[in-house]
Amino acid sequence: MQAEKIFIEAIEQNQPIIHKVCNLYMNNEQDRKDLFQEILLSAWKGFVNFKGDAKFSTWLYRVALNTAITFYRKDQRKLPTASLPEQFVMSSDNPGNEEQVKAMYSSINHLSPIDKALVMLYMEDYVYSEIGEMMGITANNVAVKMNRIKLKLKENAKKYL
Amino acid sequence: MELDELKTRVKAKLEEGMLRHSATDLELSIRQKTNSITGKIKKNTWLEFAAFIFCMGVALACWLLYHSLLVHLFCLATWVFCIVFSAYLFSLYKKIIFYEKAQASVKENLQQVINILNRFTTLYFRITMVLLPVIFVFGLITGYVDVSQKGLIHQFHWSGNILFYIIIFMIGWSGIIYFFAKWYIRKLYGDYLIQLKHQLKEIENG
Numbered sequence: 001m002q003a004e005k006i007f008i009e010a011i012e013q014n015q016p017i018i019h020k021v022c023n024l025y026m027n028n029e030q031d032r033k034d035l036f037q038e039i040l041l042s043a044w045k046g047f048v049n050f051k052g053d054a055k056f057s058t059w060l061y062r063v064a065l066n067t068a069i070t071f072y073r074k075d076q077r078k079l080p081t082a083s084l085p086e087q088f089v090m091s092s093d094n095p096g097n098e099e100q101v102k103a104m105y106s107s108i109n110h111l112s113p114i115d116k117a118l119v120m121l122y123m124e125d126y127v128y129s130e131i132g133e134m135m136g137i138t139a140n141n142v143a144v145k146m147n148r149i150k151l152k153l154k155e156n157a158k159k160y161l
Numbered sequence: 162m163e164l165d166e167l168k169t170r171v172k173a174k175l176e177e178g179m180l181r182h183s184a185t186d187l188e189l190s191i192r193q194k195t196n197s198i199t200g201k202i203k204k205n206t207w208l209e210f211a212a213f214i215f216c217m218g219v220a221l222a223c224w225l226l227y228h229s230l231l232v233h234l235f236c237l238a239t240w241v242f243c244i245v246f247s248a249y250l251f252s253l254y255k256k257i258i259f260y261e262k263a264q265a266s267v268k269e270n271l272q273q274v275i276n277i278l279n280r281f282t283t284l285y286f287r288i289t290m291v292l293l294p295v296i297f298v299f300g301l302i303t304g305y306v307d308v309s310q311k312g313l314i315h316q317f318h319w320s321g322n323i324l325f326y327i328i329i330f331m332i333g334w335s336g337i338i339y340f341f342a343k344w345y346i347r348k349l350y351g352d353y354l355i356q357l358k359h360q361l362k363e364i365e366n367g
Contacts, residue, residue, distance in 0.1 A: 008187050015187075019179040020172075037190055044191045046264040059264065066270040069360065072198040072353060101174060104167045114363050117267060123168045136268025137364060150164050 007047050010056050011040065017057060021064040024108070024116055025071070039067045061124070062134050065117045103160035107153045115149050122146060198274065198353070199257045202281050206254050209288065213243040223299075229306045235299050242295060246288055253280055271361045278354055282346045289342045293335050301327075 011018075018039050022032040043063045050059055108119055114135075121131045128139040128146070135142065164171075182190070194200070220239040223232055260273050 004188070004191070007191075008184050011187055012182075012184055015182060016176055016179060020175045023175050034196065037193060038195065038197055040187065040190050041193070041195045042197070042261070042264075045261045049262050049264070062266070063264050065267055066264065067197070069267060070198060070270065070274050070357065072196070072201065097170075101167055101170045104164065105171055105174060108171065112360070112363060114267070114360050119164070122164075123172045134266060135364065136266030136270075153164050 003047065007044060011043065011060075014057050014060050017060050018064050021061075021068050021120065024120055025068040025113065031073070034073075035068060035071055038071060039064045042067045058126075058130070058134070061121065065120070065134070069113045069117065099161060100157075103157040104153065106160040107156040110156060111149065111152070115145070115152075118142065118145055119149060119153075199261055199277065202277060203254065203257055205281070205285075206250050206257075209250055209285075210247060213247050217243050223303055227303060227306045227310070229302075231302050232306055235295075235302055239295060239299065242291065246284070246291075249284055253277070253284065256280075268361070268364050271357055271364065275354065275357050275361060278350055278357070282350060282354075286342050286346060289338060290335075293338055297331050 018036055021039065022035045026032040026035050043060060046063055050056070108116065111119065117135065118131065121134060126134070128142040132139040132142045137145075217240055220236040220243075224236040227233075257277060260277065264270075265273065
């Protein structure tokens with residue numbers, strides 16, 4: 001019971017991480033809810049082995065990305081793809097900038113699940129060695145992949161403007 | 162327009178409209194059922210265990226009902242078959258439990274899920290195909306013994322034609338089950354497995 005209490009408290013503080021991953025990987029509310037639930041259950045099952053070597057947030061990112069990347073949907077039996085979340089439909093005070101953010105977001109959404117994970121961790125300001133550790137590749141490899149992704153995003157974002 | 166220029170705003174956008182769950186909601190959520198792929202395989206593994214127990218029960222009933230060496234030998238073969246495959250299933254089950262508790266890197270996680278799925282689908286296919294001859298021969302022997310014990314065997318007119326039809330039926334039925342099992346496994350996990358392998362390739366080769 002003590003472990004459960006600690007876990008719930010940690011999740012309560014870090015739940016934006018799960019929401020961000022759900023928003024990035026899923027395109028409708030139901031799928032986001034399902035993914036949120038799966039991430040929570042995966043984290044709870046794995047919490048017994050969380051020794052506190054890494055920060056809880058870093059560990060939770062790893063769990064959330066692993067779950068999102070291998071998410072199995074009964075109906076479609078396909079891995080997740082995402083389109084623009086509803087919040088982007090809202091109007092903005094600064095339409096020009098908003099268009100750019102929307103274009104960049106659309107571009108990110110058309111990346112593969114693996115590239116999305118890299119972009120997500122990069123946006124969270126993790127250094128390449130930490131990203132590499134979470135992804136299971138070297139920091140050099142992360143750097144190469146990120147350069148390529150940035151170029152791809154720059155090119156693709158133009159299409160959505 | 163670069164990712165670095167916009168990353169703070171994209172990140173902020175991702176956080177918009179979030180519905181924060183209370184501690185009570187979270188507590189309820191962790192008590193709900195999972196729909197994950199490993200959860201599904203675990204459920205299927207339990208079903209296979211139940212099927213093996215049923216088969217062993219039927220074999221035991223036949224052992225007690227028919228006093229024939231052939232029947233007893235086949236009952237033993239069925240038990241050996243069920244025990245061997247149960248051991249394989251149990252090792253897969255243990256692997257899934259271990260996988261669920263260990264949170265590996267994305268690459269290692271993909272490797273593990275692919276490995277679990279491959280092992281499960283191979284095992285499922287083998288069980289289906291091995292069960293076919295067991296059931297056929299078992300059915301023939303128990304049928305023969307049953308008729309013999311009731312003293313009705315002299316009414317049965319054996320001919321080459323009957324043997325031919327039995328063989329054709331066995332081959333035909335095995336063919337149907339072979340293609341059905343292949344199709345069913347592909348329908349359940351085919352596309353999903355292909356995509357997982359594609360992602361693994363992407364992360365490995367870059």
